[in-house]
Amino acid sequence: MTVDVGLAGLGRMGRIHADNIARGAATRLAAVYDADPDVARTVAGELGVPWVATYKELLDAAPAVAIATPTGTHAEMTVAAAAAGRHVFCEKPISMDRATAVDAIEATERAGVVLQVGFHRRFDPDWVVVAERIHAGELGEVTLFRTTLRDMTPPNPAFLKNSGGFFADVTVHDLDVARWLVGEVVEVTAHGAAADPAFAEIGDLDTAVVVLRFENGALGVIDNSRSARYGYECSTEVMGTLATAKVDGAHRHNYEWRTPGWASRDLLSNFGERHRLAYVAELEAFAHAVETGTAPRAGGRDALAAFDLAAAAETSYRTGQTVTVATERKNDQP
Incomplete structure (x- = not known):
């Protein structure tokens, strides 16, 4: 059985989702x-699917929607979908305003529809295996979490102005992985820098280090860069009392070329290459949740918790102080 999905937004992520939804099993x-x-018409022609002129028409076209539009529209579209009884896959963040995000999440909960958020690493085969083994107890007690996310080249400055800031746009993925693999975070300390003047001019960062303390006593370190230059890198290491797990995969191919005095390997250039399978799997999982009524692996409350941690990191960076994250704020049940 297949689930019909209407797609809103045909930018970079939208095009990735369009191809994966169209070709998905x-x-x-x-x-x-x-x-x-014009963009909708062009993409529709390429994929051999209908296009619609309004979001309302999209809601009428399918029982589920995927939202990959600009951030400022996510919450409103999610609420409209819930009111129409449509299941929602939404790219992060739901909103840059916490109260608005909570309203959207609660709208889907009242409507009884699925809300899955685009935390793709929760569906990446490498991270999934590590998570399963950690949660099965094979790692023992986690003592240290370390993760890296580095883009090869910075995004367009026009994007940065509406991105929500470094921690909400970049670090939020690592914060979600931290909660997923280790558990709740109770302390956040963040340091940031803007080596590129273009970032400094708009008050944003291009490099950051975030130190975490988990509820279970474990420590965590996150390092991020918008402009690593050498390639795209996304890696995670979790150390425990019985074992250590490491996810790497910065290379496109599993071979190296050796010449006298040198050994070289190619490097990935962007997130689309590294997480190709994850983007497919997250939509397959969304369809499964819609069909079975089961809770998604990355739901609205997970998005809210990661948003809160990103806000804590922003506050820590601005004030130079460690921020304690209150348990009731993290869980924030309706």
């Missing part, structure tokens, strides 16, 4: 929508 691309009708 558990999904069918029912229609596409974009604020620019």
Whole structure:
């Protein structure tokens, strides 16, 4: 059985989702929508699917929608989908305003529809295996968590102005992985820098280190860069009392070329290459949740918890102080 999904937003992530929904074993691309009708028309022609001129028409076209539009529209579209009884896959963040995000999450909960958020690493085969073995107790008690996320080249400055800031846009993925693999975070200390003047001019960062203390006593270190230059890197290491798990994979191919005095390997250039399988798997998992009514692996409350940690990191960076994260704020049940 396949689930019909309408896609809103045909930018970079939207195009990735369009291809994966159209070619997925558990999904069918029912229609596409974009604020620019010419873009919608072009993509629809390429994929052989209908396009619609309004979001309302998209909601009428399928029982589920995937939202990959600009951040400022996510919450409103999620609420509209819930009101129409449509299941929602939404790229992060739901909103840069916490109260608005909570309203959108609660709207889906009242409507009884699935809300899955685009934390793709929860569906990456490498991280999934590590998570399963950690949660099965094979690692023992976690003592140290370390993760790295580095982009090869910085994004367009126009994107940065509406990205929500470094911690909400970049570090939030690592904060979600930290909660998923280790548990709740109770302390956040963040340090940041802007080596590139273009970032400093808009008050943003291009490099950051975040130190975490988990509820179980474990420590965590996150390092991020928007401009590593050498390639794209996303890696995680978790050390425990019985074993250590490490996820790497910065290379496109599993061979190296050796010449006298040198050994070289190619490097990935972007997140689309590294997480290709994860982007497929997260939509397959969304379809499964829609069909079975089961809770998604990355739900709205997970997005809210990661958002809170990103906000704590931002506060820590601005004040130079460690921020304690209150348990009731993390869990924040309705």
